[in-house]
Amino acid sequence: MASESTFPLSVRLFALIREKVGREAIALEVPAGTTVGALAGRLRAAEPAVAPYLEASRVAVNLTFARPDQVLAPGDDVALIPPVGGG
Amino acid sequence: MTAHPAPLIIVDPTPIDLAAIHAFLADPAAGGEVVFTGTVRNQNEGRVVHALEFEAYPEMAVAQIAAIAAEMYARWPLRKVAMVHRLGRLPLGETVVVVGVSAGHRAEAFEACRYGIDTLKRDVPIWKREHFEGGEVWVTNHP
Numbered sequence: 001m002a003s004e005s006t007f008p009l010s011v012r013l014f015a016l017i018r019e020k021v022g023r024e025a026i027a028l029e030v031p032a033g034t035t036v037g038a039l040a041g042r043l044r045a046a047e048p049a050v051a052p053y054l055e056a057s058r059v060a061v062n063l064t065f066a067r068p069d070q071v072l073a074p075g076d077d078v079a080l081i082p083p084v085g086g087g
Numbered sequence: 088m089t090a091h092p093a094p095l096i097i098v099d100p101t102p103i104d105l106a107a108i109h110a111f112l113a114d115p116a117a118g119g120e121v122v123f124t125g126t127v128r129n130q131n132e133g134r135v136v137h138a139l140e141f142e143a144y145p146e147m148a149v150a151q152i153a154a155i156a157a158e159m160y161a162r163w164p165l166r167k168v169a170m171v172h173r174l175g176r177l178p179l180g181e182t183v184v185v186v187g188v189s190a191g192h193r194a195e196a197f198e199a200c201r202y203g204i205d206t207l208k209r210d211v212p213i214w215k216r217e218h219f220e221g222g223e224v225w226v227t228n229h230p
Contacts, residue, residue, distance in 0.1 A: 012144070014142065014144055014214060015142055015214035015216075015225055016225040019225075060144070060147055060212070063146055063150040063151075064151075065210070079144055081212050082214070082227075083227035083228070084210070084211060084212055084213055084214060084228060085213065085214045085215030085226050085227045085228055086141065086184065086207060086211050086212075086213025086228070087125050087183070087184045087213075
């Protein structure tokens with residue numbers, strides 16, 4: 001059944017989160033139809049060390065900040081964006 | 088509607104060339120330029136700072152800055168927009184960021200420049216690690 005299919009999704013990490021988790025990305029396998037809002041739970045399950053940083057972070061998909069209801073697709077470029085400090 | 092000139096956008100470790108930015112902003116129809124220059128200062132929240140180290144998600148930083156520049160062109164009658172952010176470890180006094188605009192008149196130049204730097208500090212994926220007397224810490228911008 002199509003609704004039960006999954007796809008691989010890599011979530012890039014930066015700065016504080018990359019340092020605390022100790023990797024550049026978290027590899028997930030997510031069901032088709034997974035939304036940006038549902039990512040936090042998937043990330044927490046896959047990598048508990050990321051949990052303390054999820055609430056303050058934003059999710060970017062394909063180089064722009066994504067809304068929680070955005071549905072993720074295979075090939076999306078996904079990143080966890082902790083609070084920024086540029087300028 | 089006239090097309091806006093492409094903004095000057097740079098996010099990389101090369102030293103910022105202010106003269107080149109002024110040359111870019113120059114425009115026969117511009118009555119003035121406003122250029123904000125951010126530098127590494129020697130203290131922060133009571134800590135003695137030695138250096139700041141900047142890391143970016145470079146592709147997204149450039150895309151976000153391009154979106155901010157497009158908004159600036161849409162909201163104010165500007166001639167040119169330049170937004171440049173340096174990366175890597177920078178010593179005291181070094182130029183970190185430049186937001187420059189040229190426009191027919193000063194009011195729109197000041198407003199657009201202020202909007203540009205404020206929005207960059209809020210929405211562009213660049214992070215700052217502070218090297219201070221006695222340690223290192225990631226520091227974030229206050230809204």
